[in-house]
Amino acid sequence: MARSKPSSGSTAASAPAVKLDKKGNPKVGRLKKLGTNARMIKQAYTLTAKNDPKLPWLLLITFVAVGAVVELIGILLSLPLVFIPIALLFAVLATLIVFGRRAQGSAYRQVEGQPGAAAWVLEGMRGDWRVTSGVAGTTQLDAVHRVLGRPGVILVAEGAPSRVRNLLAQEKKKVARIIGETPIYDILVGDEEGQVPLPKLSAHIMKLPRNLTAAEVNSLGRRMSALGGPRMPVPGGPLPGGRQMSISQRQVRRR
Incomplete structure (x- = not known):
């Protein structure tokens, strides 16, 4: 008498369920x-x-x-x-x-002083910050980075002020056409008057007022997808030693 094979459905049902965290990723022991x-x-x-x-x-x-x-x-x-x-x-x-x-x-x-330094700081910030590095730039490795968060949209420029101010203004106009009345903040990284020093960049952004709810940030993110992603390559891992150095230092800063 032939024995019936167990169905694939029963096999799947008997498999232990994988526990997920709040973000839907498998939990780590x-x-x-x-x-x-x-x-x-x-x-x-x-x-x-x-x-x-x-x-x-x-x-x-x-x-x-x-x-x-x-x-x-x-x-x-x-x-x-x-x-x-x-x-x-x-x-x-x-x-x-x-x-x-x-x-x-x-x-x-x-x-400090290396191309991509501001992007490295932005990508290491704690919290729900949607960072798009290198949305505009020059051949001299000046760059503008876009950050979306509870304060609104934050445009961060690094490089020679004479070159990046124009880039910053152009990017601000593009963003304003998409987001309407949502606040836009522009920051120029540097040590001169009116600029934000690199070591204080993260703290400066964290202190900005919370103008949006989490739901509004998600909605705005979908609308801003029309702007596209990075338009220029940003040097990856500006720290000497490459990726290994970047990961370890970033982990320490988040603690």
Whole structure:
């Protein structure tokens, strides 16, 4: 007597369901996530220490000093054993904060003045920012980048002011025809008066007023798709060392 083969539907039904996160991507296990983060921090430390010889000593001093101060408080309260884990926790947190700031400073020093530096900063910002790099540019590698977010549309120009101001004005007219009354902000990256220094670019954009809701940003994004994507190549990974350096420093800045 012939046996019937199980249907493909029953096989699919018996397969374990893959858990998804809020963005619809497969969830990553906690241990795997911790391992990935640890490798990123190790990579960032190695790369930062090459350009910052004082880093190991600063981290050691921070760890010992903060841990000692917290443990001293425990001794004064006659709870030295209770305060040992608390001291270690505060010491680690303080060390990570110092490390993050030193890594960020090292990264900015390396990219400042290089083509594509502003795009690198924009693409590393935390939050829902839709960045389109190189929407306009010149053969001298001046560039205008477009950012869509809760404040509205932000146009960021990097390069020689005499060349990029005209590019910025032209791009502003193109965008205005699509988005109507939505606020448009234009930023020129640089150290002169009226410009925004590269290390302050991310903070400057984060402080802009929130004029749109999340739904309005999504709707505006669909309308802005008519403008197309990048029109010029932006140097990828302006940091010396290429992609590896760019990823590690960006991970540290997001923490």
